[in-house]
Amino acid sequence: AQTVTQSQPEMSVQEAETVTLSCTYDTSESDYYLFWYKQPPSRQMILVIRQEAYKQQNATENRFSVNFQKAAKSFSLKISDSQLGDAAMYFCAYRRDDKIIFGKGTRLHILP
Amino acid sequence: EAGVAQSPRYKIIEKRQSVAFWCNPISGHATLYWYQQILGQGPKLLIQFQNNGVVDDSQLPKDRFSAERLKGVDSTLKIQPAKLEDSAVYLCASSWGDRGLEQYFGPGTRLTVT
Numbered sequence: 001a002q003t004v005t006q007s008q009p010e011m012s013v014q015e016a017e018t019v020t021l022s023c024t025y026d027t028s029e030s031d032y033y034l035f036w037y038k039q040p041p042s043r044q045m046i047l048v049i050r051q052e053a054y055k056q057q058n059a060t061e062n063r064f065s066v067n068f069q070k071a072a073k074s075f076s077l078k079i080s081d082s083q084l085g086d087a088a089m090y091f092c093a094y095r096r097d098d099k100i101i102f103g104k105g106t107r108l109h110i111l112p
Numbered sequence: 113e114a115g116v117a118q119s120p121r122y123k124i125i126e127k128r129q130s131v132a133f134w135c136n137p138i139s140g141h142a143t144l145y146w147y148q149q150i151l152g153q154g155p156k157l158l159i160q161f162q163n164n165g166v167v168d169d170s171q172l173p174k175d176r177f178s179a180e181r182l183k184g185v186d187s188t189l190k191i192q193p194a195k196l197e198d199s200a201v202y203l204c205a206s207s208w209g210d211r212g213l214e215q216y217f218g219p220g221t222r223l224t225v226t
Contacts, residue, residue: 004154033213043201045155045217091154099168100215102154 002027004094006103013082014111020067021077021106023092030054032096034068036077039105040088048090051075084110114138116218118204124224130192133221137185137206143167144181145215146189147203155203161187191223199225 003026013019025034036048051059051068058066063080079086087110092103117136125131137144142163147155158177159169163184172179176195181187191198201222205215 043203043220043222045203045205045215047214050213093154095213100157102156104152104154 002094002096002099002101004092004101004103006092006106008106010107010109012109012111015082015084017082018078018080019082019108021090021108023075023077023103025073025075025092025094027073027094027096029096032094034075035093035095036064036066037091037093038088039091045091049077082110084112086110116204116206116216118218118221120221121219122222124226125194127196127225128193130190131194131223132188132190133202135187135189135204135218137187137204138216141206141208141216142184143207143209144187145205146179146187147205149201149203149220151200158189194225196225199223
């Protein structure tokens, strides 16, 4: 069965610095999608970034980028130039066909 | 473009009572999802609809939970009777197709069962 593990329950970073959130997953499939979602205190989940497993190039979206290591089944999120608005819960998610599985999340604090 | 709407935002009930949540997906989205998010955990898929048909309800506690999506648009999720362990945030999401490459989430309903 597929699983998604986020080993860091909480992290803190100084404003304007860079932080990396970790995610590992377990699957026997070769074709799947990986996501990072942000959930601020308002509870609305927002898609941050998406990676297709068949693509070797790491996805980037402005200040957000991923380090996708398919063989190691690792999918970390790097946030550059952290801003106060980045404070939220971040969830890593795995999807193949109809199945989507979320990790337990990492709470990110931004220190002014 | 209007987002996914959910109501109510908050609900407090006593155990053994019933409760219903409503979701209006983004216009044109064929796929609708209900998730349960217990405090400190990630969302867990309860049920997925493709138009008004059920695609996956393998994690829905069918003895007390039910859901429907009439006419392939709005959806309701019902719990009857509620238990203490049902206290959670219930999230609704929608997407264009059944592969759900990007799901758009609503603000959720926080349920407290006392």
